[in-house]
Amino acid sequence: MKLWSGRFDSDTDALVDELNASITFDERMYQEDIDGSIAHAGMLGAQGIIDPAEADKIIAALREIRQDIADGKLTFSIATEDIHMSVETELTARIGDAGKRLHTARSRNDQVALDFRMYLKNRIPQIRDKVLTLISVLHDRAGENLDTIMPAYTHLQRAQPTTFAHYMMAYANMLRRDVTRLEDCLERMDEMPLGSGACTGTTYPIDRRRVAGELGFARITENSLDGVSDRDYALELMSDLSILMMHLSRFSEELILWCSWEFRFVEMSDAYSTGSSIMPQKKNPDIAELVRGKTGRVYGSLMGLLTVMKALPLAYNKDMQEDKEQVFDAVDTVNNCLPVFTAMVQTMKVHPENMRKAAAQGFINATDCADYLVKKGMPFRDAYTIVGRLVNHCIATGQTLESLPLEDYRKMSEVFDRDVYQAIDLKTCVETRLVEGGPSEKSVKAQLESVAAFLKERGYHEA
Ligand code: ARG
Secondary structure, X not given: OOOOOOOOOOOOOHHHHHHHOOHHHHHHHHHHHHHHHHHHHHHHHHOOOOOHHHHHHHHHHHHHHHHHHHOOOOOOOHHHOOHHHHXXXXXXXXXXXXXXXXXXXXXXXXXXHHHHHHHHHHHXXXXXXXXXXXXXXXXXXXXXXXXXXXEEEEOOEEEEEEEHHHHHHHHHHHHHHHHHHHHHHHHHHOEEOOOOOOOOXXXXXXXXXXXXXXXXXXXXXXXXXXXXXXOHHHHHHHHHHHHHHHXXXXXXXXXXXXXXXXOOOEEOOHHHOEOOOXXXXXXXXXXXXXXXXXXXXXXXXXXXXXXXXXXOOOOOOHHHHHHHHHHHHHHHHHHHHHHHHHHHHHHOEEOHHHHHHHHHOOOOOHHHHHHHHHHOOOOHHHHHHXXXXXXXXXXXXXXXXXXXXXXXXXXXXXXXXXXXHHHOOHHXXXXXXXXXXXXXXHHHHHHHHHHHHHHHHOOOOOO
């Protein structure tokens, strides 16, 4: 007999039971569901809504049920539909009538809203900590490569000289924003919806703030219709995870390029690469490719939930049961990708000589050559034109700006002198970019310090 079968004369169709049940995926919220019920029962007892002795009995039995589920001694089936009714049915089987009092002043609508928020509140710090670990790895890899010169690209064309350290810190900064986005999301999510009832609250003199305090919520939701209808906290998390995965996916794309023989800037350790079953020479960057691919899955969760929610009238609709699987999948995906991605970055070998070789080609010091003329008094536009012609000449004659003889420079402009070679030396080009945010050792060290302070504020002392 179903808990809700009061007005029904006959059973639901077996296929309906299968489609309707959510126990196969919402049982993973059993801890949150039982914690919520314990707080609710304690409050009902304290408020005299149920007998305090019965409340104690309920709480003791709920603790046992929680332990039995954790130990694998208790499993549920679709017969009891979802985690809420499964626990309640088990409770009543164990303690009889007292169990039947637990659902006083409560609906599954506010119960599921509570469980889902608590579940996500518990998961966000796990994801955040994994992002912090990745940031600390990037911080360290940057620290080892302060003078590893490489080209920076625009349009995937060699553009200007930078260092591997500067590059790693670019990703560290993106990930730092991902951390603060997750923290903001957690802060906004921190509202306790129980007491919203089915949709318009309850007539019982419940104490919502007591429940909120016991469950570690900062606030209570302020409108009962909103309290049971809102899923934007999950959408916000999906958005944050999508942005985080987008960052990891861009990074993956770069690493895949850099592993190719065309670049050879980095090499993945054997533990984070795979081979080919037919081509004996292959070492493939599968982990980076998987992370790039799984990004699509996380975007899918965001789009899926946005679409489920987009036309639902207030308050609860059964469509909303579709909120959980995709959100769980996105949380799992991010949780699984981060540690492997981090280990891959931590163990990959950097090839400074190949980066340097790429930096020596492609005229990435042309801007510096123009700036040389500007520092000697020439307007930038004129300097730009002259260096453009010089580059053209070098391409036609198979030379570089470094190898071009001084007399050729002077044919273009009398302003050029012997010190031009010093000015266009790649090391000079990097080290004179002292601007805040730039690639000079001094600038990158400041970036390292800032990120280290960020990590330390969050308990990451090793950085
Ligand atoms: N299993 C349901 C869900 O996940 C719980 C809420 C059911 N509420 C209801 N009125 N049928 O959304």
